Amino acid sequence: MEMTLNLFPLGWQHYLLGGLFIGAGVALLFVFTGLVGGMSSVFSSTWSYVVRRPYFQQARYTDSRLWRLVYAAGLVLGALLWWLALGDGTPGSTSVPVWQLVVGGFLVGYGARLGNGCTSGHGICGLGSLQWPSLVAVLTFMATAFITANLVARWLP
Structure with a gap:
């Protein structure tokens, strides 16, 4: 019981x-449309509006960018509604310096491109459909996260 209080105060x-x-949302998206709701492809398809480089102009991004923007907006609005309904009325904050957030964001983005997807695509959708490559990707994501968190906790204030 005390461990639960320490992990989830x-x-x-x-x-x-x-x-x-989240699970119900991605399941309904897949059942009704056959589409996988990963967020790294939302990022790439959104860039296809403004970046004319061939990578971002691939049909897989330009043909799906509208529904992906609607999907992302739904996630943001859902989080806002959750916060308004169940939050304590104060916005969340962090003591993490901005430079660490920026570096972490770039590393996560690079990892999502390198891993051909992100934790929402592989962890929720891929594991939910029993895909072996997604299991390998999630185990890699988690091992990297554990190691990074421990290194940062040890060496950075």
């Missing part, structure tokens, strides 16, 4: 409910 129930909503 604000409770675990909202994590479970959020996970159920």
Whole structure:
């Protein structure tokens, strides 16, 4: 019980409910449209509006960018509604310096491109459809995250 309080000082129930909503959302997207709701492809397809380089002008990005933008907007609006309904009214904050957030964002983006997808695509959709490459990708993501978190906690203030 004490370990649960240490890991989840604000409770675990909202994590479970959020996970159920995310799982239901990607399942419904796939069942009704046959589309996989990964976020790294949302990023690339959105760039196809403004970047004319051949990579971003591939049909897989230009043909799917509208529904992906709607999907991303739904995620943002869903998070806002969740926060308004269940939050304590104060915005979240972090003590992580901005430079670390920027470097981390670039590394995550690079890893998503390198891994041909992100944690939402591989972790939720790929594992949900029992794809072996997604299992390997998720295990790699998690191992890298554990190692990085421990290194940062040890060497950075």
